[in-house]
Amino acid sequence: MxxxxxxxxxxxxxxxxxxxxxxxxxxxxxxxxxxxxxxxxxxxxxxxxxxxxxxxxxxxxxxxxxxxxxxxxxxxxxxxxxxxxxxxxxxxxxxxxxxxxxxxxxxxxxxxxxxxxxxxxxxxxxxxxxxxxxxxxxxxxxxxxxxxxxxxxxxxxxxxxxxxxxxxxxxxxxxxxxxxxxxxxxxxxVEPLACAIHAVRRADVPTDATVLVIGAGTVGLLTVLALRAFTKAGPIMVIAKHARQRERARELGATEVIGSDRALRTLRRKTGGFVVKPEIGEEFLLGGADVSFDCTSGSGLTTATRATKAGGTVVMAGMPNTDVDLTPVWFRELTIVGGYASSGEDFPDAISLAQDAPxxxxxxxxxxxxxxxxxxxxxxxxxxxxxxxxxxxxxxx
Amino acid sequence: MSRPGFVLEVDERTPALLMHQGEGFRLEKLPMGSRVIYPPESLPGLRDVDEEIRKALAAPVGRPPLSELLYAGMRLTIVFDDLSLPLPQMQTPDIRQRVIEHVLEAAAAKGVDDVELIAGNALHRRMTPAELKRTVGDRVYRSFFPHHLKNHDAEDKENLKEIGHTRHGEVVEINRRAAESDLIVYVNITLTPMSGGPKSVSVGLASYRSLKHHHNVQTLRNSKSFNDPPNSAMHHSYNRMAALLAENVNVFQIETTVNNDMFPKQMDFLNKREWEWNLKDQAAFLAVRRANELVPPAKRRQIWHRTAAPYGITGVNAGAPEDVHPITLKNVLRQQLTEVNGPSDIGIWGLPYICPYNVNSIMNPILVMSLSLGYLFNMYQNQPIVRPGGVAIFYHPVPNEFHSVHHPSYIDFFEEVLAETTDPVAIETKFEEQFATDPWYIHLYRNSYAYHGVHPLYMWYWGAHALEHLGDVIFVGGDRKTTERMGFRSASTLQDALEMARERVGSSPTITYQHTPPIAMADVR
Known part of the structure; x- marks a missing residue:
């Protein structure tokens, strides 16, 4: 056949x-x-x-x-x-x-x-x-x-x-x-949700930590859902490009939804710190989120490294496909964590969570x-x- | 002899009238029967300004001559108004330079060594070295900058001193150097009735802690108007603070006033009444307008800001602040006040390219709001030129454009706060402390050339009285999205704006156009 x-x-x-x-x-x-x-x-x-x-x-x-x-x-x-x-x-x-x-x-x-x-x-x-x-x-x-x-x-x-x-x-x-x-x-x-749960677990998000989620496509939104379900994260800030995504992010528990055009400025207002603008290249924060999740296809990774506070964690939840300047990782002593697929109880938990989630x-x-x-x-x-x-x-x- | 101000009633012979519109202007035909408020013609300037300064210092009101207040070994602090005054900047030499030079000569003659000069910039941005130099002149600049010629720093906690509390519990905290001086000489330019007098030291040298007692929504809503000190809650607060200061520091106030010559010779038509334009004025209008349209925007802005006013000085008065200021106010009103018979349904104003907070900078949307609903709406005595619930129509393109160095907190305010609310009380309650205490804004205020973090909120409060009073606000030629963000409406033409205003004021509204600049203050009976 x-x-x-x-x-x-x-x-x-x-x-x-x-x-x-x-x-x-x-x-x-x-x-x-x-x-x-x-x-x-x-x-x-x-x-x-x-x-x-x-x-x-x-x-x-x-x-x-x-x-x-x-x-x-x-x-x-x-x-x-x-x-x-x-x-x-x-x-x-x-x-x-x-x-x-x-x-x-x-x-x-x-x-x-x-x-x-x-x-x-x-x-x-x-x-x-x-x-x-x-x-x-x-x-x-x-x-x-x-x-x-x-x-x-x-x-x-x-x-x-x-x-x-x-x-x-x-x-x-x-x-x-x-x-x-x-x-x-x-x-x-369920599969993308399991991946989101896995990424969240990989980060070991501290209690009350300020979390930044970059991207509000499926991965980003499900990451917000997983953060609320499986961590005691404090404020969750989501960078979303589109109106419908912003609505969804709020429904799933985002504290603040930020437009992509001036994300760093808004994040600075929420988390404190300084904005620094190099003569060449994009601006960055001295300060920022405790943990950032890049839920784009890599385009948000630059933002993540520039918006995460010193000693913080950047989780790559989306498959990266762009080049990125890693200087902030060195200078701010960031921990970069990969979040690929799922493991352990991620799938059963995703099935369970999907039943209750909006x-x-x-x-x-x-x-x-x-x-x-x-x-x-x-x-x-x-x-x-x-x-x-x-x-x-x-x-x- | 200058002719007094008057109110024109538009009839079929009235030509199209000049309307400022940001970094440009246009001629506009107003509906028949509209009233147009013109200020008095520009008063003649003093012939010998230096002589007038000498006389003022030698025969002050309410104080002994300056020379008698100066002695070797004393601490003398000379404070001067910052670049927010006058508008536009005056052609050099600036009157502040001339006065300061006389004061310094007198001090030198008495062997005073310990002299500092401070720009009374409060929460405004620091003046750049070039701006300081332009204001105080090359000689003073070279002698005192940078160690003894400075900007006031309202966030330098070490160098602030609490003077005490007024009977209303208002904290008075000013620059420590000034507070601990044997004499403060304040050199002022009073451009509008709002400025000078009790405001000079209590505001110019104050901290946020002190300023917040009068720079708030409640006070500004009860300042009707803030250009009419007896009816201004803000000035009542200034007076209380000034009274406390008078008990603790010795202030010798030198106040100057200017006439209405705001534009240079080649743009003299901007200083004149339209039906009196001669052929040369009409040709100049066409040429300037065309050239203005052809110049690239950045260059156009630069040209406007470099165009200094050939003001004549109409008064120099010195002495005790409370004694000098009434004389100053009389001078200001002599130049600006026009009596108007009752308010109308609609008020119209053309907004120029400049306000106190965009000198050498960009007039961002918040500053447009503060210029229109703050400064111009409040250019009245007794009652506004628009009735309660009436409509204000302003001319300005309101571009979504900000100066990232001068106005960083303005950008955040526009993008975040106004996206959430435009209600002044809600803004004050939820956001003021955040903006006022944000370490980044404080850093930029102190070390860069940024307005203080709280400044955009103050600008919004500046329009609080107008927001409460008016039924609608329409910007002719205004960017739709930007005006909408601020809670206003935009129209392409005056006809459209009047059509939109019909909802509030009906189809046969009374209209008053407050023709300014040059500055016109309405005494609405």
Missing amino acids: KQVALEYHRSVGRYLAGRAITGTRLGGRAAGSVAAGLAPLRVVQRPDPTLPASGWTRVRPLLSGICGSDLGLLTGRNSPYLASLVSMPFVPGHEVVGETLDELDGLPRGSRVVLDSVLGCVTRGLTPCASCAAGKHGRCDNITTGHLAPGIQTGYCADTGGGWSRQFVAHRTQLHAVPDELTDEAAVL LGGYVDAVYSLRRWSEAIQHATSAGRLGSMKVVFNPRLD
Whole structure:
């Protein structure tokens, strides 16, 4: 049997062209069109993926989200660092709510599940490395070996398929049953929420700390939610570009929402300290937030390092794809913390939190796979268009 | 003999009238029947200013001659008004320079060694060395700067001294050097009735702690107007403070007044009444307006700020502050006061490019507010030229533009505070302390050339009485977003503004245009 999927294939020319164009100011503004026109993504008829081993099941996606890292991939903005950690061609899509098509231990066929997309040692049929053994499979050292092709996650691995299709395969350890109360629209947010919880836990936010969240897309907003749920943070300041994002941030517990045009000035008023303007380059704070979360695709990292007080922490919650001057990290003795994927109890906690959180209306744009070009353009401009999460429903068409 | 001020009633023969509009101006046809308040013609200046200074120092009112107050071994502090006066700046030599030179000569003759000069800038920005030099003159500057010619620093706690409390509990705290001097000589230019007299030392040398007793919403709402001292709660507070100061420090006040020659010869048409423009004036108007439009904005601003006024000095009076000031006020009113018969539904003002706080700087939106609803609205005695609930129409582009060095807290005030509220009381309650005590603003005030953090709030309070009194405020040619942020409206033309005002004042409103500058003060009967 063959099934429809969106396939990302190797094309150095398209990758470089996309990267070159979106690297310019004008091209950056037209990133959606660039992704739609130049991305090496195509609709294909693929054979159904085969189960790699026992303990795996086929999954039929119900909804599959478009993540910032997907957009970085399609616009060529993602770092080439990751190129050797994927196998092509692959089907993107790692934010998935779906139904299982096979019986699994403790998970009957037809179960509604969400996907923890990381492909660690267990999924690869390997003896767990130290990180996987410690429950931190996001740090797995074996992501290029085992009985699967290389791939950091489902959605980047040639053997597993991905959410932007009508079927893919997943290991039992990757799947979490979805309670009946959780709608598909809320469930598709569980993976990014788990990542947000993970980033928040990585920071070890002190009680009453002043927190800055840069970016109010899905990751930023869910980070605010996680901060309120799992820390005793004090004021949470959110830098948001768009009106709808600002409303959402306040709903989720932001103390203050700051426009992106004069974020540092406003932050200084809230947290104290001085603004310093170098003769060349952007201004920075002497003072600022205790902990900053960069929830952009790296564009906010410069702001984060310049807005965090000496001795503070900068958490990279979004996949970075821009160069950044690290002088403030040295001078202000900042701690930079990476926050990749999820681990431990992040997923169960995300499922639990998603049931209570005001996430209604977050999924407000649903596309069929064949309309991928429109979907990508929409997702690239989601903030401006007032959308939070754009998803595919592979069952449409 | 100068002709007195008068009120013109617009008829079919009235030409289009000059309207200042920021760094530009235009001619505007006003509706028939509109009243136009013109100030008295510019008074003749004193012929021999130096002689008048000598006379004032030798025969002061309420004090012995200055020479008798000076003696070897004494501490003498000369304080002078900062760059907020006069407006525009006067052509050099500045009258302050001339007076200070006479005082210094007298001091030298008596062997006074310990002399300091201080700019009475209160919470205004520091004057730059070049500005100080322009004010006191090259000779004084070279002799005293930087160690003995300084700006007052209202945040230098070590160098402030609490004098005491008034009977109303107001703290009087001023510059320590001045407070501990044997004599303070205050050299003043009284441009409007608001300035000078009891205000000079009690405000010019004060700290925030002291200023907040009169620079607040309650006081300003009860200052009707703050250019009419007997009816100004703010001046009542100044008087109480000045009385306390008089018991503790010895002040010799030298007050000067200027006439209404605010624009140089080549722009003389700006000083004249429109129907009296001769061919040369009309040609000058067209040429200046065209040139003004063609010059790039930054250059245009620079030219305006470099255009100094050829003021004539109309009075030099010295002595005890409480005795000198009434004489000064009489002089000021002689030049500016015009009697008007009752208020109207609509008041119109053209706003010039300058106000006290943007000398060599940018007139930001908050300063536009303070100039319009503060300074110009309050240019009255008895009652405002607009009836309660009436409409004020101002001409200004109100660009969203700030000087980042001079007005850093203004930017935050505009972006954050006004986005939340425009209510003066709410602003005072929630934000004043934050802005007044913010260490960064204090640092910039002390070490850069920034207005104090609390200053934009004071500017907002300055318009509190007008905000309470008026039903609507419309800016002709004003940037829509900027005026909206401040709670006002903008119109493209006067016709549009009058149409908008109909909601408040009906379709046949009475209109009064207060034609200024030159400065016109209305005595509304």
